[in-house]
Amino acid sequence: MSTDSKADVKESEILAAGYQVSHSKSPVFYDTYERKDELQHQTHYCPGCGHGIAHKLIAEALADLGLQDKTIFVSPVGCSVFAYYYFDVGNVQLAHGRAPAGATGIKRARPDKIVISYQGDGDLAAIGTAEIIHAANRGEKITVFFLNNAIYGMTGGQMAPTTLVGQKSTTSPWGRRPVNEGFPLHMAELISTLEAPVYVERVALSDNKNIMKARKAVRRALEIQRDGIGFSFVEILSPCPTIWAKDPVEARKWVAEKMIPVFPLNVFRDRKHEPVENAVIPIRPIPEVLEISSTQGGTAALVLPGEPSSPKHTHHFQEFAIKIAGFGGQGVLLLGQLLTEMGMREGLEVSWLPSYGPEMRSGSAHCHVCLSKERIGSPLISHPDVLVAMNELSLRKFAPQVAPGGLILYNQARLPQDFQLPQARVICIPASEMADKLGSTKATNIILMGALLEETECLLAATAEEVLQTKIKKVEMMEINRKALAAGREFIDHYVRVGAVSQPDGFAY
Amino acid sequence: MAGQPRGNILIDTEECKGCGLCVESCPPECLELRPELNAYGVHAAHYSGDGCTGCGICFYCCPEPGAITVYRLAPPTKPLVQGESHAAAL
Numbered sequence: 001m002s003t004d005s006k007a008d009v010k011e012s013e014i015l016a017a018g019y020q021v022s023h024s025k026s027p028v029f030y031d032t033y034e035r036k037d038e039l040q041h042q043t044h045y046c047p048g049c050g051h052g053i054a055h056k057l058i059a060e061a062l063a064d065l066g067l068q069d070k071t072i073f074v075s076p077v078g079c080s081v082f083a084y085y086y087f088d089v090g091n092v093q094l095a096h097g098r099a100p101a102g103a104t105g106i107k108r109a110r111p112d113k114i115v116i117s118y119q120g121d122g123d124l125a126a127i128g129t130a131e132i133i134h135a136a137n138r139g140e141k142i143t144v145f146f147l148n149n150a151i152y153g154m155t156g157g158q159m160a161p162t163t164l165v166g167q168k169s170t171t172s173p174w175g176r177r178p179v180n181e182g183f184p185l186h187m188a189e190l191i192s193t194l195e196a197p198v199y200v201e202r203v204a205l206s207d208n209k210n211i212m213k214a215r216k217a218v219r220r221a222l223e224i225q226r227d228g229i230g231f232s233f234v235e236i237l238s239p240c241p242t243i244w245a246k247d248p249v250e251a252r253k254w255v256a257e258k259m260i261p262v263f264p265l266n267v268f269r270d271r272k273h274e275p276v277e278n279a280v281i282p283i284r285p286i287p288e289v290l291e292i293s294s295t296q297g298g299t300a301a302l303v304l305p306g307e308p309s310s311p312k313h314t315h316h317f318q319e320f321a322i323k324i325a326g327f328g329g330q331g332v333l334l335l336g337q338l339l340t341e342m343g344m345r346e347g348l349e350v351s352w353l354p355s356y357g358p359e360m361r362s363g364s365a366h367c368h369v370c371l372s373k374e375r376i377g378s379p380l381i382s383h384p385d386v387l388v389a390m391n392e393l394s395l396r397k398f399a400p401q402v403a404p405g406g407l408i409l410y411n412q413a414r415l416p417q418d419f420q421l422p423q424a425r426v427i428c429i430p431a432s433e434m435a436d437k438l439g440s441t442k443a444t445n446i447i448l449m450g451a452l453l454e455e456t457e458c459l460l461a462a463t464a465e466e467v468l469q470t471k472i473k474k475v476e477m478m479e480i481n482r483k484a485l486a487a488g489r490e491f492i493d494h495y496v497r498v499g500a501v502s503q504p505d506g507f508a509y
Numbered sequence: 510m511a512g513q514p515r516g517n518i519l520i521d522t523e524e525c526k527g528c529g530l531c532v533e534s535c536p537p538e539c540l541e542l543r544p545e546l547n548a549y550g551v552h553a554a555h556y557s558g559d560g561c562t563g564c565g566i567c568f569y570c571c572p573e574p575g576a577i578t579v580y581r582l583a584p585p586t587k588p589l590v591q592g593e594s595h596a597a598a599l
Contacts, residue, residue: 048528
């Protein structure tokens with residue numbers, strides 16, 4: 001700590017006089033704040049702002065509970081947007097109001113961390129109402145500190161959902177009128193009506209006594225998260241001297257005199273223990289999920305988790321990403337579902353992510369299929385290993401995304417004349433015509449699946465037949481599909497040479 | 510050191526924004542704003558030099574993380590363990 005050279009007393013003199021430090025800057029704060037080149041020794045908050053006090057209470061609790069190194073602090077949008085310049089912990093800053101949603105993701109990915117969402121009333125109670133209500137309702141094991149100053153501070157004093165009746169703001173210049181602007185939103189009360197939250201309290205930074213109560217509440221909320229009990233929420237009534245146009249001492253009194261009668265201080269919820277039923281995610285065996293018996297089908301490559309027997313198919317990939325695209329109605333999404341179910345039966349982790357317009361038929365549709373030996377991080381595929389393009393539109397749109405050295409299966413006898421060959425191999429298959437000859441154009445996707453399996457050997461054709469068997473009830477349709485699968489495989493074996501690249505004229509060289 | 514105040518306070522004149530909350534909060538009323546301005550043009554808070562009890566209220570009321578450091582008089586060293594060397598105390 002640097003002191004003014006004009007200071008009458010130096011720290012060394014105080015210590016020499018037999019004193020010990022009892023309260024000093026928390027180690028949870030950075031030594032200097034690198035937000036700007038100048039003024040790195042003080043926060044950007046106005047004199048008398050409640051944020052600074054709330055920051056200090058949180059920092060002190062984190063230090064005392066020994067949580068600094070495992071804390072992830074989620075900064076909001078608002079005056080406290082720069083909290084990450086002050087707290088020497090893990091920091092994330094999120095879009096306006098979305099802090100509880102982001103905190104949910106962080107906490108679920110890293111349940112051992114302490115995740116704090118710190119939000120103002122414009123952030124939490126206006127644009128972020130949905131996020132906070134649902135995070136609380138899901139009982140996410142996070143801590144939310146809600147700084148309520150009854151106004152939008154950073155943007156210059158607009159009316160907030162928490163603005164008091166009659167309180168003037170730049171957007172309620174004659175005072176808030178319930179008939180036009182509604183009543184102040186009581187977030188702590190709202191959240192305490194939900195079943196899941198474990199701890200809900202409202203405190204105020206209005207005077208010495210209440211600040212010390214707030215200190216306890218902050219600590220309790222963090223202890224609840226540390227112990228993994230559940231969702232904790234502390235609403236902190238906080239002064240905003242600048243926007244309220246009051247001096248800091250008056251502003252503090254205004255919290256006590258005007259805000260507390262409207263937002264009564266209370267412990268709305270303090271549950272000691274979380275109900276534990278359904279706390280564990282049920283893991284069901286794959287055969288049960290697929291509604292098949294594990295003994296059914298001799299050719300099945302079904303691998304049960306934990307089963308020592310080696311799978312019948314060695315998958316020559318760590319992760320295999322397939323994108324299937326075409327018109328709605330061509331079986332685009334179904335083909336993806338079939339592939340994922342096959343992957344499940346072969347003991348892989350799978351994901352299927354569909355995307356289609358509001359029109360279920362004839363609009364464009366595509367889906368992402370991911371087959372993996374490990375847990376899949378995201379079902380979204382940016383660079384597929386294989387693109388199955390069932391029409392020209394999809395070919396033109398998605399071919400540039402295919403990973404270098406990847407494969408494109410195109411549902412036409414030849415490529416469009418002006419089509420620039422991309423970085424990937426292209427195999428043209430007139431699958432629709434072939435399916436038509438077999439008796440139904442509906443089998444187009446199955447022909448392409450046959451070709452895909454034969455060319456890439458990502459999954460077994462036997463598994464495909466098994467899956468088709470469970471999906472198709474009509475005997476004649478099953479027959480067509482079986483033929484289609486075989487036709488797709490045969491096409492690759494007999495009409496496309498190994499390593500061939502189809503040319504615009506339809507020939508493979 | 511009889512008569513020495515139990516507590517002591519050091520205020521970082523440069524970090525203090527002169528809001529006056531500590532002056533208002535101090536139970537023994539031993540803080541005041543300096544009559545002169547600091548480099549940023551505010552009247553920084555200042556310990557009058559007498560009466561501090563080391564309660565720490567000013568620390569919690571101050572919005573700046575490091576503007577106030579509160580000190581307490583170290584407890585007198587206890588050379589005795591009760592019972593054992595009781596005679597030595599006499």
